[in-house]
Amino acid sequence: MLIPQTSTSLADCLRLRRQKLANLIKFPVILWSGTNSPRNFPANPFPFRANSHFLYFAGLPLPNAAIRLEGGKLELFMDDPSPSSTLWHGEMPTRNEIAQKIGADVARPMTELESWIEDAVTLAVQDAATWTQQSQLLNRWVLPQSPPQGIDLDLAKAIASIRLTHDEAALTELRKAAAVTVEAHKVGMAATPQAKLEAEVRAAMEGVIIAHNMTTSYNSIVTVHGEVLHNEHYHHPLQPGDLLLADVGAETEMGWAGDVTRTWPVSGKFSSTQRDIYNVVLAAHDACIAKIQPGVEYEDIHLLAATVIAEGLVELGIFQGNPQYLVEMDAHALFFPHGIGHLLGLDVHDMEDLGDLAGYEEGRKRSDRFGLSYLRLNRPLRPGMLVTIEPGFYQVPAILNDANVRSKYQNVVNWQRLSEFADVRGIRLEDDVLVTAEGSEVLTAALPNDADTIENLVGR
Amino acid sequence: MLIPQTSTSLADCLRLRRQKLANLIKFPVILWSGTNSPRNFPANPFPFRANSHFLYFAGLPLPNAAIRLEGGKLELFMDDPSPSSTLWHGEMPTRNEIAQKIGADVARPMTELESWIEDAVTLAVQDAATWTQQSQLLNRWVLPQSPPQGIDLDLAKAIASIRLTHDEAALTELRKAAAVTVEAHKVGMAATPQAKLEAEVRAAMEGVIIAHNMTTSYNSIVTVHGEVLHNEHYHHPLQPGDLLLADVGAETEMGWAGDVTRTWPVSGKFSSTQRDIYNVVLAAHDACIAKIQPGVEYEDIHLLAATVIAEGLVELGIFQGNPQYLVEMDAHALFFPHGIGHLLGLDVHDMEDLGDLAGYEEGRKRSDRFGLSYLRLNRPLRPGMLVTIEPGFYQVPAILNDANVRSKYQNVVNWQRLSEFADVRGIRLEDDVLVTAEGSEVLTAALPNDADTIENLVGR
Ligand SMILES: [Mn+2]
Ligand SMILES: [Mn+2]
Numbered sequence: 011m012l013i014p015q016t017s018t019s020l021a022d023c024l025r026l027r028r029q030k031l032a033n034l035i036k037f038p039v040i041l042w043s044g045t046n047s048p049r050n051f052p053a054n055p056f057p058f059r060a061n062s063h064f065l066y067f068a069g070l071p072l073p074n075a076a077i078r079l080e081g082g083k084l085e086l087f088m089d090d091p092s093p094s095s096t097l098w099h100g101e102m103p104t105r106n107e108i109a110q111k112i113g114a115d116v117a118r119p120m121t122e123l124e125s126w127i128e129d130a131v132t133l134a135v136q137d138a139a140t141w142t143q144q145s146q147l148l149n150r151w152v153l154p155q156s157p158p159q160g161i162d163l164d165l166a167k168a169i170a171s172i173r174l175t176h177d178e179a180a181l182t183e184l185r186k187a188a189a190v191t192v193e194a195h196k197v198g199m200a201a202t203p204q205a206k207l208e209a210e211v212r213a214a215m216e217g218v219i220i221a222h223n224m225t226t227s228y229n230s231i232v233t234v235h236g237e238v239l240h241n242e243h244y245h246h247p248l249q250p251g252d253l254l255l256a257d258v259g260a261e262t263e264m265g266w267a268g269d270v271t272r273t274w275p276v277s278g279k280f281s282s283t284q285r286d287i288y289n290v291v292l293a294a295h296d297a298c299i300a301k302i303q304p305g306v307e308y309e310d311i312h313l314l315a316a317t318v319i320a321e322g323l324v325e326l327g328i329f330q331g332n333p334q335y336l337v338e339m340d341a342h343a344l345f346f347p348h349g350i351g352h353l354l355g356l357d358v359h360d361m362e363d364l365g366d367l368a369g370y371e372e373g374r375k376r377s378d379r380f381g382l383s384y385l386r387l388n389r390p391l392r393p394g395m396l397v398t399i400e401p402g403f404y405q406v407p408a409i410l411n412d413a414n415v416r417s418k419y420q421n422v423v424n425w426q427r428l429s430e431f432a433d434v435r436g437i438r439l440e441d442d443v444l445v446t447a448e449g450s451e452v453l454t455a456a457l458p459n460d461a462d463t464i465e466n467l468v469g470r
Numbered sequence: 471m472l473i474p475q476t477s478t479s480l481a482d483c484l485r486l487r488r489q490k491l492a493n494l495i496k497f498p499v500i501l502w503s504g505t506n507s508p509r510n511f512p513a514n515p516f517p518f519r520a521n522s523h524f525l526y527f528a529g530l531p532l533p534n535a536a537i538r539l540e541g542g543k544l545e546l547f548m549d550d551p552s553p554s555s556t557l558w559h560g561e562m563p564t565r566n567e568i569a570q571k572i573g574a575d576v577a578r579p580m581t582e583l584e585s586w587i588e589d590a591v592t593l594a595v596q597d598a599a600t601w602t603q604q605s606q607l608l609n610r611w612v613l614p615q616s617p618p619q620g621i622d623l624d625l626a627k628a629i630a631s632i633r634l635t636h637d638e639a640a641l642t643e644l645r646k647a648a649a650v651t652v653e654a655h656k657v658g659m660a661a662t663p664q665a666k667l668e669a670e671v672r673a674a675m676e677g678v679i680i681a682h683n684m685t686t687s688y689n690s691i692v693t694v695h696g697e698v699l700h701n702e703h704y705h706h707p708l709q710p711g712d713l714l715l716a717d718v719g720a721e722t723e724m725g726w727a728g729d730v731t732r733t734w735p736v737s738g739k740f741s742s743t744q745r746d747i748y749n750v751v752l753a754a755h756d757a758c759i760a761k762i763q764p765g766v767e768y769e770d771i772h773l774l775a776a777t778v779i780a781e782g783l784v785e786l787g788i789f790q791g792n793p794q795y796l797v798e799m800d801a802h803a804l805f806f807p808h809g810i811g812h813l814l815g816l817d818v819h820d821m822e823d824l825g826d827l828a829g830y831e832e833g834r835k836r837s838d839r840f841g842l843s844y845l846r847l848n849r850p851l852r853p854g855m856l857v858t859i860e861p862g863f864y865q866v867p868a869i870l871n872d873a874n875v876r877s878k879y880q881n882v883v884n885w886q887r888l889s890e891f892a893d894v895r896g897i898r899l900e901d902d903v904l905v906t907a908e909g910s911e912v913l914t915a916a917l918p919n920d921a922d923t924i925e926n927l928v929g930r
Contacts, residue, residue: 047507048596049519050725050816051823052615054688056516057702059509096868097807100698136508138598155512213681221673223704228514238560242517244683265510347557356510363511408556 020069021113023179027067027172029082034168037131037161038080040123042144043072044135057225061135062356062363063169065265069112077114078126086114087123123147131165133158136363157365170361170368175394180355181444183266184396187227188442188453190260191268194218195457198232198256199274199467202248208232209244211254219260227267227358231257236273236436237404239348250277253284255436259358267358269398270454271440278468280461287403287434288461290322294401295439295459298350302443302450308387308397312350315401316342316381327427340381341422344409349385351398354442359386360396391445396453400440405431480529481573483639487527487632489542494628497591497621498540500583502604503532504595517685521595522816522823523629525725529572537574538586546574547583583607591625593618596823617825630821630828635854640815641904643726644856647687648902648913650720651728654678655917658692658716659734659927662708668692669704671714679720687727687818691717696733696896697864699808710737713744715896719818727818729858730914731900738928740921747863747894748921750782754861755899755919758810762903762910768847768857772810775861776802776841787887800841801882804869809845811858814902819846820856851905856913860900865891 031039043064046055060071068077068086075088086109091102109117118126127147134141134154144152158166176184194215201214212232219226233241234248236255248254257271273288275281280288294315301314320333320342329336336342353360353369361368366376371389376382387397405428409415442453458464491499503524506515520531528537528546535548546569551562569577578586587607594601594614604612618626636644654675661674672692679686693701694708696715708714717731733748735741740748754775761774780793780802789796796802813820813829821828826836831849836842847857865888869875902913918924 047516048614049516050522050596051819052596053822054818056507056509057689062510093868097866098698098700100695100701101867136510136512154508207681207683209683210681213677213679216680217673217677219673220676220704221667221670223667223669228509229517235560238558240558241560244680358514359511362513406557407561408553 020111020179023177024067024069024084024113025082026177028079028084030172031067031079031168032082034171035131035165037129037165038078038126039165040076040078040127040130040132041067042132042135042140043068043075044137044140045074047137060265061133062265062361063133064135065356066169066173069264070108071263071265072108074120076120076123078123078130083116084112084114085116085118085126086112087118087120089120131161133162133166133169133364154363157367166364166367167372170364173355173361174353174368175392176355176396176444177394180266183262183264184268184355184442185453187224187260187262187266187268188270189456190219190222190224191258191270192454192457194258194260195256195270195272196467198258199272199464200469202254202274202276202468203278205248207244208234208246208248208254211248211256212244212258215256215258219258222260224260224262227259227261227269231255231271234276234435236402236438237406238436239404239406248276251281251433252276253434253437255438257438257440265356267354267356268454269354269358269440269442270457271400271438272457272459272464273437273439274464274468278465280465281433283431284434284437285461286326287431288437290319290326291401291403291437291439292459292461293322294318295399295441298399298401299441299443299450299452302391302397302399302445304391304393304445304447306391308350308389308391309382309385311399312382312385313337315350316346319346319401319403327424328431329422330424331422336422337381339422340379341419343381344415344419344423345403345405346401347380347384347404347406347409348402349387351400351440352386354396354398362386393445393447395445397443397445398440399443400438402436402438403434404436405434480571480639483637484527484529484544485542485573486637488539488544490632491527491539491628492542494631495591495625497589497625498538498586499625500536500538500587500590500592501527502592502595502600503528503535504597504600505534507597520725521593522725522821523593524595525816526629526633529724530568531723531725532568534580536580536583538583538590543576544572544574545576545578545586546572547578547580549580591621593622593626593629593824614823617827626824626827627832630824633815633821634813634828635852636815636856636904637854640726643722643724644728644815644902645913647684647720647722647726647728648730649916650679650682650684651718651730652914652917654718654720655716655730655732656927658718659732659924660929662714662734662736662928663738665708667704667708668694668706668714671708671716672704672718675716675718679718682720684720684722687719687721687729691715691731694736694895696862696898697866698896699864699866708736711741711893712736713894713897715898717898717900725816727814727816728914729814729818729900729902730917731860731898732917732919732924733897733899734924734928738925740925741893743891744894744897745921746786747891748897750779750786751861751863751897751899752919752921753782754778755859755901758859758861759901759903759910759912762851762857762859762905764851764853764905764907766851768810768849768851769842769845771859772842772845773797775810776806779806779861779863787884788891789882790884791882796882797841799879799882800839801879803841804875804879804883805863805865806861807840807844807864807866807869808862809847811860811900812846814856814858822846853905853907855905857903857905858900859903860898862896862898863894864896865894
């Protein structure tokens, strides 16, 4: 474990964060960092990823550690490296060195944690070794697959309210993630003319992330089949008429995420049908970002995207009818079947481990509507919130070939006209947008998104 | 899930494998594939890695599946993709299509598995969701952290004996892994002169692996601090006098692993001290490979490496005394504190999920000796076994600064002379070697290892 040198004091930032928590929660809070998850055998684990709530209040990705927060005080529980771990893993900072770095008031070995659990609340960590330990120590089930319950629910609500808007230290990290993500996309575009397979473009993009000593914040999507929304295959050959959709994001060493999507023509030149649809998606993207400001409902941003897409498809002759009416009957979801975006922070879908607790304003629930049910965020926007804006257009066979869907939307879709757009299987445009007092700031603005510039970046 | 087209029939290969198992085990065998492990929230998992025993007998990395083997018959249990999974993940092959591909006699939905568990033996899968399910269905603990017990132990022994030597289909995959691993190392060497950080060389190497649509078979080591044996940090700058140690391997889509280490000078030119030690390690490497043939004890290969290293260090004046005697007193382990290698197959330490069951001949146990305790393989070699040969030289502060160690070896080490080799912190050379009827075949022989050629590959 490397202790990074930060320009502003990590300890000061963490002190402010836990003061906010102390104002909301009177119980002692214990947060575990988690441990490695094994891959095919215990000594061959996946790379360690610390629990995000721990990271937020402890600041460093320490494996096998816990922190206890009470009344603004920070207690660190972790073991000093063993002599054999020094042999295999080198000299590591001691517990006391780390305690000093993060401004802990006390540092104790992990075995003492059991003496400090009375009345403590917690949140479940993802790996089984740790949630088992949490459950045993606290003598109640603490399960990552179930939403927080009882006294833990109050903690979840308090942390969600704090993490919902980002402080300066978080924004510094998020800007780093955004910058490397932007570079990865530029390199991906430039690598496309020489690439024969999706995997080769993925390699170029992830290479940038690895070279910056970062990781991907989620499994990359790099595909000529953008109509498969969560496509994690990379074996398809690139054909000259294809669009390549790349949804790739970097995560900093401290765990903060970027999340960007661009779609570009493999040949470096959009066909006229591809360009027409691309510009519809871009218009939705730009309209949404222009509307972002404090007080605006995120659901209204989503509906704005739906409306702009519907308008564009009416203009292209794919839809027929009044755009507002098309959105009311969820016709947009035929081609845009997901939400306009989500919270972004330490998690790519920030705090999704808490279910909809962070994404949905208290008292609100997911809609049953085909065109709204996938919306991950439904709150009024506030300064300091970071959200993605990611409209798209997809021709998903499972939707468009569904007999019920076809009959319901028989009269609003010009299927004949649609067939002329067969070379547009999937387009998505996604940026990371910070809500500011004045409106918004696009953290990933350095990555162009207009069709002409994209063509130039791909080269020929 | 893509069904790959293989040149020889996957079904025929799998039939032979399970016939071997049927000859050894009369109980029905159920093997689970496992499921995704969550990263920071359930919808953001690590990439899926199927259990290796499942992979060996089912041939494809199918998530959330199980196979039942009895008397040479294969029954596949998995669910057809749901309509919503088709929306998000695209058209997937059906259960019946997969059953045909792998030559299953029967294919059933996962819910029917509970009707087929009577008298079944199994091996634990690593992820908690699956081993919990295994334990519940079989009504006994099936835990990945504990060695197989009771009737499962017989299964473990049978599978270990089968997987210990590789069939042609396995070797085809292992040669693919070796070829991409070799290319990754060549690209890493070539990328070094332009790189400022370890992470940049790592990116170049892993980029090759990703571009071939493969994954790394373990977390890469790419470090100028080779003396830290399991160094998974990549943040150090590259300095002209540094040696860079890269232990990086590719794993094919079907799960078969490569595992190669090279050590090269960042400047493209070994210092004379670095070259001297490099040639000692290379001499040990070459002597070990020359000695490999059926019937030879792997422990003797290890001791040969120890002896060649001791001889070389005597010649350089670092050791004083008789090499044979130095090895008997474990002096070699001062600088070579790990084993000469391990089994390689579907796992980088093949079948290490079974503890030492595969690595150690029945009745043998790990030695207590400082110079032997880390040996992962202790069996007579047989044709078809794939092993690594990976001698090294390291100046590990935790060993060399230990007062007990220094006093024990006070008279055999010329500490003054040793101090002249301060620019050699860690060197390792590792290749993947197949035991053949005639002797051996180095699957990774296309990657040079002599000092001059390495210098040329690094370029200037
Ligand atoms: Mn997103
Ligand atoms: Mn190895």
